[in-house]
Amino acid sequence: MRIREVFRFAFAGLRANKLRSALTTLGILIGVGAVILLVAVGKGSGAQVQANINKLGTNLLTVSRQAGGFGQRAARNTGTQSSVSALTTADAQALVDPTNAPDVLTSSPVVTASPTATFSGATHQIAQLVGTVPAYFSATNWDLAEGSLITDDDVTGARKVIVIGQTVATDLFGTTMDPVGQRLQINSVPYTVEGVLKAKGSTGLNDADDFAVAPLTTVQDSLTGFGSLNQIVVEAKSASATTAAQDEITSILSARHHLKATASPDFRVLNQQSLLATSDSTTHTFTVLLGAVAAISLVVGGIGITNIMLVTVTERTREIGIRKALGAPRAAILGQFLIEAVLLSLIGGALGVAAGLIGTRFTVAGVKPVIVPASIALAFAVSALIGLFFGSFPANRAAKLHPIQALRHE
Amino acid sequence: MGGTDGADGAGGPQPVIELGDVHKTYGMDGTAVHALRGVSLTVPTGDYVAIMGASGSGKSTMMNIVGCLDVPTSGRYLLDGIEVEHLSDRQLALVRNRKIGFVFQSFNLLPRTSALDNVELPLVYAGVGTAERRRRAKAALELVGLGERLSHKPNELSGGQQQRVAVARALVTAPSLILADEPTGNLDSTSSADVMALFDRLHRAGRTIVLITHEHDIAEHAERAIRLMDGRIVSDERNGARGWLTDRRSAGKHESAGKHESAAKHGSLT
Numbered sequence A: 001m002r003i004r005e006v007f008r009f010a011f012a013g014l015r016a017n018k019l020r021s022a023l024t025t026l027g028i029l030i031g032v033g034a035v036i037l038l039v040a041v042g043k044g045s046g047a048q049v050q051a052n053i054n055k056l057g058t059n060l061l062t063v064s065r066q067a068g069g070f071g072q073r074a075a076r077n078t079g080t081q082s083s084v085s086a087l088t089t090a091d092a093q094a095l096v097d098p099t100n101a102p103d104v105l106t107s108s109p110v111v112t113a114s115p116t117a118t119f120s121g122a123t124h125q126i127a128q129l130v131g132t133v134p135a136y137f138s139a140t141n142w143d144l145a146e147g148s149l150i151t152d153d154d155v156t157g158a159r160k161v162i163v164i165g166q167t168v169a170t171d172l173f174g175t176t177m178d179p180v181g182q183r184l185q186i187n188s189v190p191y192t193v194e195g196v197l198k199a200k201g202s203t204g205l206n207d208a209d210d211f212a213v214a215p216l217t218t219v220q221d222s223l224t225g226f227g228s229l230n231q232i233v234v235e236a237k238s239a240s241a242t243t244a245a246q247d248e249i250t251s252i253l254s255a256r257h258h259l260k261a262t263a264s265p266d267f268r269v270l271n272q273q274s275l276l277a278t279s280d281s282t283t284h285t286f287t288v289l290l291g292a293v294a295a296i297s298l299v300v301g302g303i304g305i306t307n308i309m310l311v312t313v314t315e316r317t318r319e320i321g322i323r324k325a326l327g328a329p330r331a332a333i334l335g336q337f338l339i340e341a342v343l344l345s346l347i348g349g350a351l352g353v354a355a356g357l358i359g360t361r362f363t364v365a366g367v368k369p370v371i372v373p374a375s376i377a378l379a380f381a382v383s384a385l386i387g388l389f390f391g392s393f394p395a396n397r398a399a400k401l402h403p404i405q406a407l408r409h410e
Numbered sequence B: 001m002g003g004t005d006g007a008d009g010a011g012g013p014q015p016v017i018e019l020g021d022v023h024k025t026y027g028m029d030g031t032a033v034h035a036l037r038g039v040s041l042t043v044p045t046g047d048y049v050a051i052m053g054a055s056g057s058g059k060s061t062m063m064n065i066v067g068c069l070d071v072p073t074s075g076r077y078l079l080d081g082i083e084v085e086h087l088s089d090r091q092l093a094l095v096r097n098r099k100i101g102f103v104f105q106s107f108n109l110l111p112r113t114s115a116l117d118n119v120e121l122p123l124v125y126a127g128v129g130t131a132e133r134r135r136r137a138k139a140a141l142e143l144v145g146l147g148e149r150l151s152h153k154p155n156e157l158s159g160g161q162q163q164r165v166a167v168a169r170a171l172v173t174a175p176s177l178i179l180a181d182e183p184t185g186n187l188d189s190t191s192s193a194d195v196m197a198l199f200d201r202l203h204r205a206g207r208t209i210v211l212i213t214h215e216h217d218i219a220e221h222a223e224r225a226i227r228l229m230d231g232r233i234v235s236d237e238r239n240g241a242r243g244w245l246t247d248r249r250s251a252g253k254h255e256s257a258g259k260h261e262s263a264a265k266h267g268s269l270t
């Protein structure tokens, strides 16, 4: 008795009931496909969040004002917020300090506004106009598509120049006209377009390209006034230096703002790296949950195998009796039905892998799935084990049948 | 010789079947059915035995025990001198495969499986290689006159042809013992004659044959007739002896014996 023959009998058994075999296979197919696809979607959404954060710059720290416990109370008492929690250009400059802040590469003061831009009849409300210094571009990973960036001279001279994002460019100038060198109006003040930025795409809900940059001094002059900065954008020397840079910024600013050690600070330092870590663990949980749901459907598919194999064994009791009467040992019967079950689940598993891989080529709920090779191996192995596990009960039942009882079975 | 004691009739050194006070009871105390109530029987090698008796007298029960498909409730059963009771499941499978060829009243061929594959089946379980298996199965089917119908499925064959496939399957492993439970029970007289001619040839080739039948003219092919009644053997007669079924047939049988023997030598029975 060779194993090859047992395989032959198992294949013949599956072929004898093609539709039933196909439907049972479908259960496993869906389970395995779902595991691969959903894990890929989970991974894809994680990758997407990560990419969005990367777009903003991985070495990036942002310092913003915070009406914290002490600061808030102090602000209320004095009646002026700026005396306690203003972020100033001097603050920004103080952060570039090779001795006290060795991990800080650049520091850019930022003011923001959301003005209306017009160009020969076309009007566009810019979601974010940033007034800053040249270091800002590299810190936030903005690249130039054409023209030139803002220079230090532009800042010192408070020149009315502007660099615009793709959305602003197409809204005002259309797709055919070259915006560089054109003059547009920002809240009725004329600006010359110096350059156009490369597109970043949307980061979640916001359109990152609905964006423009002008010299800090110009924006303060004509739009925001010379109050507190909205942000200081700090670029650390490397992604791994961000935590050290965060500590350095905190101690420098605390000293400059004369904060007591116990007081909660009137500013907040946001670290992209820690944001990344948080988002990583969130998407990991998300992926595990998706995988678990898919795994349940895989188990349901396995129960389908048990079910169908029990029906098969009952239906073929007489056949089992005949085989036993002709001298089939228990192991041969066990093997035959076990192999049938495992073949069902393996075929289902293989088709499920194919279906899962095809599914991951599509965008699911706005997420581009990212295939996790381990999930393929795991889903396939689990489907084989499911065949073994869920098939062993019916197969064992078949093998244990008493020959004469099996033959008498109607 | 002969008479009621068949045990020392046709002499082999070792009897193929030896039943000693075999009982078989179905069910529990309250509703127990005593199918066999102490059957003792010895069948020597090469014997040709017909088992007769009314319906429900325990013939099939006895046959299933002899064929190792069922186990007695009590009593001894020796097959080729081996105590069957002590065999493991694996060894029993081996015994069923190598020593016994079983023919059933209801054919019991595998459905949706060609005649050739059906006949090959016991050889598969015997571990015979593909080519050898095919050759032997073909020879067996040719022997039963179905050389032209190798690839027919059971539902494409007549009852008589199906039973001949079943006989081919029973003899393909060259077992020492062929058991048949009403092999002609579902067949017309022509098909019955075909099947019985096969058994006669096998007998002449030296096989031990035990068959169950209700019909006298089928039993007459055998050399020995055993009657069961209510789970007991009530008579055990040998061909040509005083109480043999019909005297007129027994003379004719010996005339044609030589012819049959040469036919058997042509077939690859041994």
Ligand SMILES: Nc1ncnc2c1ncn2[C@@H]1O[C@H](COP(=O)(O)OP(=O)(O)OP(=O)(O)O)[C@@H](O)[C@H]1O
Pocket (backbone or CB within 6 Å): B026, B027, B033, B034, B035, B053, B054, B055, B056, B057, B058, B059, B060, B061, B062
């Ligand atoms: N599995 C079983 N459970 C209970 N009783 C059974 C079983 N098999 C057989 N019997 C009983 O045992 C007795 C003998 O049955 P058996 O099949 O041996 O008869 P038989 O001589 O072959 O009859 P027939 O000529 O009709 O085939 C019968 O009374 C039958 O009802």
Ligand SMILES: [Mg+2]
Pocket (backbone or CB within 6 Å): B059, B060, B061, B181
């Ligand atoms: Mg019977």
